[in-house]
Amino acid sequence: MSDCQQSLFLKALRREPTSRRPIWMMRQAGRYLPEYRATRARAGSFLKLAGNPELACEVTLQPIERYGFDAAILFSDILILPHAMGLGLGFEPGEGPFFERPIRSPADIAALPVIDPNDDTGYVMEAVRLIRASLPRETPLIGFAGSPWTVATYMIEGRSSKDFATAKTLLLAEPDAAQQLMNTLADATADYLAAQVEAGADALMIFDSWGGALSPSLYQQFSLASQQRIVQRLEASCPNTPLILFGKGCGQHLEALADTGCAGLGVDWTMDMGEARRRVGDRVALQGNLDPAVMLTNPEIVRREAKRVLESFGKGPGHIFNLGHGITPGVDPEHVAVLVETVKSWKI
Numbered sequence: 001m002s003d004c005q006q007s008l009f010l011k012a013l014r015r016e017p018t019s020r021r022p023i024w025m026m027r028q029a030g031r032y033l034p035e036y037r038a039t040r041a042r043a044g045s046f047l048k049l050a051g052n053p054e055l056a057c058e059v060t061l062q063p064i065e066r067y068g069f070d071a072a073i074l075f076s077d078i079l080i081l082p083h084a085m086g087l088g089l090g091f092e093p094g095e096g097p098f099f100e101r102p103i104r105s106p107a108d109i110a111a112l113p114v115i116d117p118n119d120d121t122g123y124v125m126e127a128v129r130l131i132r133a134s135l136p137r138e139t140p141l142i143g144f145a146g147s148p149w150t151v152a153t154y155m156i157e158g159r160s161s162k163d164f165a166t167a168k169t170l171l172l173a174e175p176d177a178a179q180q181l182m183n184t185l186a187d188a189t190a191d192y193l194a195a196q197v198e199a200g201a202d203a204l205m206i207f208d209s210w211g212g213a214l215s216p217s218l219y220q221q222f223s224l225a226s227q228q229r230i231v232q233r234l235e236a237s238c239p240n241t242p243l244i245l246f247g248k249g250c251g252q253h254l255e256a257l258a259d260t261g262c263a264g265l266g267v268d269w270t271m272d273m274g275e276a277r278r279r280v281g282d283r284v285a286l287q288g289n290l291d292p293a294v295m296l297t298n299p300e301i302v303r304r305e306a307k308r309v310l311e312s313f314g315k316g317p318g319h320i321f322n323l324g325h326g327i328t329p330g331v332d333p334e335h336v337a338v339l340v341e342t343v344k345s346w347k348i
């Protein structure tokens with residue numbers, strides 16, 4: 001069992017006072033790190049890396065060892081769940097993910113199997129167990145999944161998309177089938193996350209990377225409602241494990257997201273942290289929100305912009321420092337060291 005309830009990260013998520021602000025980074029184990037690229041080369045591909053618990057454990061620990069981040073995040077991907085449902089995940093070099101068997105019709109949605117997370121994604125649970133056993137006891141481990149809408153965009157489009165034309169057409173023209181897909185994914189996601197907790201995850205996060213692409217009404221009907229369904233199911237299955245909801249481009253929905261009953265909200269860089277805090281009050285902790293582009297500049301600008309985020313949140317508990325989205329591959333690892341130093345030395 002881990003012993004990290006008094007960690008800065010979990011205390012901040014409970015909005016308890018901390019000696020300094022905790023920090024971790026979305027995509028902290030990734031291509032900007034030479035040691036990640038070396039392990040990935042040994043694995044042969046991203047999928048082989050994510051499918052190998054020992055190597056997934058190794059890359060999860062790399063940024064913790066290099067920078068002393070205040071939380072680790074499981075090395076996996078939001079597309080592993082639909083992969084386990086039989087869609088056939090692949091990666092084209094330089095082109096990103098694709099599915100061999102995307103969803104084409106309401107019949108495909110009705111035929112999606114119910115998966116057993118310990119069986120069909122057993123290698124993920126094994127990675128969680130290994131990481132938990134290898135991490136310093138005081139460092140919390142975050143388990144994660146994609147939101148039903150964000151995962152559905154890949155299942156329907158078959159790959160990354162810019163306009164989500166096919167996925168939005170399903171929501172608008174086949175709302176019953178779309179609803180069924182959201183419910184199936186929400187239930188599968190809640191079971192998948194609960195299994196990660198059982199395997200040793202100390203906190204959970206849901207990535208709604210494409211929530212901001214929806215009109216407010218489609219957002220509420222499909223993305224928000226399906227995340228609400230997951231929160232409710234997790235309240236029953238893992239009542240003591242805090243959940244963070246991250247929605248990119250979802251600043252206008254912050255109050256509604258806070259009302260779901262989650263513990264924390266991830267905020268992207270397009271919203272001022274202080275304003276986000278004023279809007280949600282003390283209902284939830286906030287995580288974010290340095291623009292990832294800042295990390296490409298130089299140490300002086302990294303320090304200046306990090307301080308802007310710290311000051312914008314202001315005094316008082318409940319802030320977990322992070323980027324507003326994942327770190328990009330071209331970042332100089334030295335800039336990350338500067339960021340961590342700046343946040344760790346900031347007087348609360």
Ligand code: 1CP
Pocket residue numbers: 025026027028029030031040046073074075076077078079096097144146159160161207209326
């Ligand atoms: O090594 C490589 O070439 C693969 C790049 C990569 C990595 C490092 C992919 C493929 N996935 C991951 C790991 C990953 N993905 C993690 C764990 C690592 C960490 O955070 O330290 C997490 C949390 C994710 C989540 C994820 N995958 C999201 C949501 C977060 C976000 O960035 O918005 C999304 C949308 C994906 C899909 C995906 N997987 C990989 C890529 C390149 C993408 C994005 C494709 C697209 O832009 O549409």
